[in-house]
Amino acid sequence: MPSPLDLLFTWWIYFVAYSVGGWAMESTYCSIGERRLVNRGFLNGPYCPIYGAGGVACAPLCPLFSTPSARGALAVFLVGGAVSCLLEFVTSVAMERAYHARWWDYSDKPLNLQGRVWAGGFAEFGLCCVLIVFVVQPVLGAWVASLGPRNRTLITLVTLAVFLADFVVTNLGLTSFSSKMDDLRTGTLERLGALRESLPDVQARAGLERLLGDVRVWGRLGGTRTRLHELRDAMPSMPPVSSLSELAESFAGRLTSQERRIMRAFPTLRPTGYRELLNDFRDRIRTELGRR
Numbered sequence: 487m488p489s490p491l492d493l494l495f496t497w498w499i500y501f502v503a504y505s506v507g508g509w510a511m512e513s514t515y516c517s518i519g520e521r522r523l524v525n526r527g528f529l530n531g532p533y534c535p536i537y538g539a540g541g542v543a544c545a546p547l548c549p550l551f552s553t554p555s556a557r558g559a560l561a562v563f564l565v566g567g568a569v570s571c572l573l574e575f576v577t578s579v580a581m582e583r584a585y586h587a588r589w590w591d592y593s594d595k596p597l598n599l600q601g602r603v604w605a606g607g608f609a610e611f612g613l614c615c616v617l618i619v620f621v622v623q624p625v626l627g628a629w630v631a632s633l634g635p636r637n638r639t640l641i642t643l644v645t646l647a648v649f650l651a652d653f654v655v656t657n658l659g660l661t662s663f664s665s666k667m668d669d670l671r672t673g674t675l676e677r678l679g680a681l682r683e684s685l686p687d688v689q690a691r692a693g694l695e696r697l698l699g700d701v702r703v704w705g706r707l708g709g710t711r712t713r714l715h716e717l718r719d720a721m722p723s724m725p726p727v728s729s730l731s732e733l734a735e736s737f738a739g740r741l742t743s744q745e746r747r748i749m750r751a752f753p754t755l756r757p758t759g760y761r762e763l764l765n766d767f768r769d770r771i772r773t774e775l776g777r778r
Contacts, residue, residue, distance in 0.1 A: 492635050495642040499630050500545055501538040502645045504618075508537020526751055528581075528589075529652045530744075536577050540570045544615040545623045559616050566615020567608040574611075578602040582758055586664040586671075589752050659744025666745070670737050671757035 488496065512534055513526040527534045544566050551558040579602070581589050593601035630638065741749065749755060 488635070492638060495638045496630055497542060497545075498642050498646065499633075499638060500623075500626065501535075501542050502533065502641075502649075503538075503626055504541025505533035505535050505538030507622075508541070509534040512537070520753070524751060525747065528748070528751075529649075529656050530747070531648065531652050533649075535649075536573060540566075540573055540611065540615075541618055541622075543569050543573070544618045545627075547615075547619050548623045548627070551619055554620050559620070562616050562619045563612035566619075567612030570611030570615065571603040571608050574607065575599065575602045584664070585660065586667040586758050587755055588758060589755050591754055591756075656744060659742050660748070662742075663745055663748075666737065666740060667757040673737075674757075 509527050509532050513524055513532075516524040516526045525532075529535070544562070547562055547565070551562060578589065581587075588601070591601040592598040592604040592607070595604040595606060597605035633641070
């Protein structure tokens with residue numbers, strides 16, 4: 487019978503294993519989509535704690551489904567998908583409040599909830615939980631049990647120290663990130679207001695329609711400076727466009743190395759309320775165009 491402390495160490499190792507496995511899966515998926523290597527994680531190391539939490543939440547289901555069956559797999563799929571989506575939703579809210587930014591957004595996906603979780607994610611998490619309960623956890627549990635108390639203690643102490651150090655370093659590098667996000671949102675709001683007030687006459691509709699499309703790129707913060715330079719060259723008579731370009735350059739120049747890594751890892755990251763701000767701007771532009 488393992489001691490309570492050894493049992494705690496065992497579950498910590500499960501957490502680390504699922505965190506690393508989740509990071510590998512997420513980074514591979516994102517790297518294929520981005521066509522470049524992506525370290526898809528909030529922390530610097532090769533692990534995503536949210537996957538560790540999800541794996542640990544699913545692992546206790548193993549004794550309940552020792553014999554694989556279609557009914558058992560369906561139950562694990564539904565429970566695992568629901569629990570995982572709950573974790574993702576809570577994590578999204580917590581990180582948004584802490585850093586004043588949306589780290590991911592599924593608003594363009596079908597059957598989403600506030601853009602934080604969506605039906606496809608539910609299905610993916612559910613399938614992963616089925617795999618964990620019926621395949622991964624039995625193998626992982628047997629391996630961890632074979633390590634012995636001394637090795638489990640050593641692995642726990644080393645990995646815990648690495649996690650804590652990484653967490654401290656990451657947060658130190660993001661100490662001013664929330665204020666920078668606030669500044670970016672405020673600056674963009676001011677410049678978009680000035681841009682709307684300086685709308686040219688009806689003859690410039692083609693350029694403005696292009697602007698409406700490019701605003702979406704600006705909101706994603708991906709390729710922002712390049713697209714704004716192109717827009718500024720195409721519409722030199724609109725000073726606020728140049729002002730937006732300067733804002734993007736200023737924001738990028740103020741980022742720490744840690745913040746730059748985060749921006750690369752989460753390409754859709756943007757200040758809180760950005761999507762609503764840009765949608766409102768596009769609506770106002772179209773209203774103005776309709777009047778001229």
